[in-house]
Amino acid sequence: MTNQRPDRIEVYRFNPAVTVGVVIASLILQAFLPVKLGFFRVFDLPLIVTIFFAVARRSQVTGCLTGAVIGLLQDSLAHQPLGVFGIAKTVVGYAASSLGAKIDVENPGSRLLMTMGFYLVHESIYLVIARGLVGLDRQWMWGHELRNAVANAVLAVVVFAVLDKFKQR
Amino acid sequence: MENVISRFRNTANLIVLAAVLVLQVVGLAVQVKRPAEAGSTRLIRVWAISVVTPLTRAVVHTQDWFSDTWHNYVWLRGVRKQNEDLQNEIVQMKMREVRMVEDANQARRLQLLLGFKEKYISKTVPAQVISTTGSEFSRAIYIDKGSKEGIATDMPVVTPTGVVGKVLHVYPTTSLVLLINDPTSGAGVILEKSRLQGILKGDVRANGTLMLSNVMSDEKVEVGERILTSGGDRIFPKGMLVGTVSAVGPGQDLFLNIRVKPATSLSKLEEVLVITKMEDRAPDAVASDAPIRAIDILAERLPTVAPPPPGGEGSANKTGTATAAATTPGQKTPAELKAIPKNPTQQAVKPDVPKPVKAAQVTPTVKEPETNKEVPRQ
Numbered sequence: 418m419t420n421q422r423p424d425r426i427e428v429y430r431f432n433p434a435v436t437v438g439v440v441i442a443s444l445i446l447q448a449f450l451p452v453k454l455g456f457f458r459v460f461d462l463p464l465i466v467t468i469f470f471a472v473a474r475r476s477q478v479t480g481c482l483t484g485a486v487i488g489l490l491q492d493s494l495a496h497q498p499l500g501v502f503g504i505a506k507t508v509v510g511y512a513a514s515s516l517g518a519k520i521d522v523e524n525p526g527s528r529l530l531m532t533m534g535f536y537l538v539h540e541s542i543y544l545v546i547a548r549g550l551v552g553l554d555r556q557w558m559w560g561h562e563l564r565n566a567v568a569n570a571v572l573a574v575v576v577f578a579v580l581d582k583f584k585q586r
Numbered sequence: 587m588e589n590v591i592s593r594f595r596n597t598a599n600l601i602v603l604a605a606v607l608v609l610q611v612v613g614l615a616v617q618v619k620r621p622a623e624a625g626s627t628r629l630i631r632v633w634a635i636s637v638v639t640p641l642t643r644a645v646v647h648t649q650d651w652f653s654d655t656w657h658n659y660v661w662l663r664g665v666r667k668q669n670e671d672l673q674n675e676i677v678q679m680k681m682r683e684v685r686m687v688e689d690a691n692q693a694r695r696l697q698l699l700l701g702f703k704e705k706y707i708s709k710t711v712p713a714q715v716i717s718t719t720g721s722e723f724s725r726a727i728y729i730d731k732g733s734k735e736g737i738a739t740d741m742p743v744v745t746p747t748g749v750v751g752k753v754l755h756v757y758p759t760t761s762l763v764l765l766i767n768d769p770t771s772g773a774g775v776i777l778e779k780s781r782l783q784g785i786l787k788g789d790v791r792a793n794g795t796l797m798l799s800n801v802m803s804d805e806k807v808e809v810g811e812r813i814l815t816s817g818g819d820r821i822f823p824k825g826m827l828v829g830t831v832s833a834v835g836p837g838q839d840l841f842l843n844i845r846v847k848p849a850t851s852l853s854k855l856e857e858v859l860v861i862t863k864m865e866d867r868a869p870d871a872v873a874s875d876a877p878i879r880a881i882d883i884l885a886e887r888l889p890t891v892a893p894p895p896p897g898g899e900g901s902a903n904k905t906g907t908a909t910a911a912a913t914t915p916g917q918k919t920p921a922e923l924k925a926i927p928k929n930p931t932q933q934a935v936k937p938d939v940p941k942p943v944k945a946a947q948v949t950p951t952v953k954e955p956e957t958n959k960e961v962p963r964q
Contacts, residue, residue: 441637441638444634444637444638444720445638445641445642445717447720448638448642448717448718448719448720448728449641449642449645449646449716449717449718451718451720451853452642452646452715452716452717452718452727452855452856453649455853455854458718458722458853459722461722463720477599477602477603478598478599478602481602481603481606482602482606485606485610489610489630490634491720491721493627493630493631493633493634493635494631494634494635494638494719494720494721495719495720495721495723495724495726496719496724496726496754496755496762496764496770497721497723497724498613498614498617498618498627499610499613499614499617499627499630499631500610500611500613500614500617501614502721503610504607504610504611504614507603507606507607507610508603508607511599511603543723546614547723550611550614550615550618551614551618552618553723553769553770554769554770554790555723555769555790556790558793561793565722
């Protein structure tokens, strides 16, 4: 990761159709792929998409709103109260856009580390909300979470590279 | 000046973040206080499901069409050999079946004598799994049948190999099925040999592991023992296979920590059966043409029957089960059957060989040929 002056960091925009299409595609793939590929359950495509848009746009308001919408949509498909993923992804969206506004996260190495970190943040917020607010019986397992964080980070590098093609200056 | 603008912008951003978070926390609190699906969030969920499930349904059905075409019309290598093997297997199974049908008839007659009424599966609806919930923490699936096909909440969902879960929420064309390995799930079960009862649920670590709880630590549970539904939860019919014990260890408090291997591969489900109708009725004792229930085949035996014959002499067996086992005829009238426990030692020991039962009758699905399509093995 390289520290740059904010006025030198490029801010990208996206076609609204691309934004909506990518978000819906991530939700559909996340719901469908585990039916055929059981291991895909460990991935969190909507989280990766949230981080990507937040980092690329570098706007904290847009980042947190994008995270909130994606999280709430993900909640609505799961059998849990609306807001559990919503809150976690809101915070991640805000933090990712804040990070993106300060440092350059364009190279694969920085994207890998950034996604790993945000995955762990996301999971810890989810756990706090699930246990503290909703009363769900969930446990934190370091080995499991770290393994999933690495898997998501590797997938994120590939997904970011694909989504880079939709960026507009 | 730049600093002031920047500071103002940061404050505004933080206010937006706080507002979004507070809104969601308040929404969560409202949902936790009231049941989540009571109606307040149903509209949002229906919208999301309406966007996602038609696409996943289309993908699944298209893929199945190509797969069926390939396997049924193109890739037929080894089918002849497989056919021969299956024919041999059928012969072996028919030989075993004769003995098992006899046991099942015996159990049914004894149940009749004791006035037992049990739930019979009388109608099922086959369904295709079209998607998951997309969350690692939520062990649930969406199927392509909903209220339009007669699906309702709390209906049990099974496969030919075992129990899958129950219907949690129903939408017009889809339903959400909570799998038995979800931490919020729960099913009343019984261990086949030791007859110990417990509650089956998913591990709280949400890794998809099945755990059997509420079994005291001084009980003996063997690895490999089969676990069946007990029927105590009033959702799953009694006697359906759930899984086998895969590990036993000391748990918290006074209970054992029993890990269960599910009979059905819950992470690779493609087709399932929703049991849409069950009937309470007494078993038919002599109707050999009546459908044979899966639970009979699972050798669900009764512990005791009527008291021993007067005098007790000449009766080597003390328990009703053992007595009946030695005196069971094949096809008898109800009047003859009622006489069985009263005079067990005088009954003919040689049983009649019952008629072979069609394979379709052995499965849990009976009647309703238009809805009871066979589901391919997982």
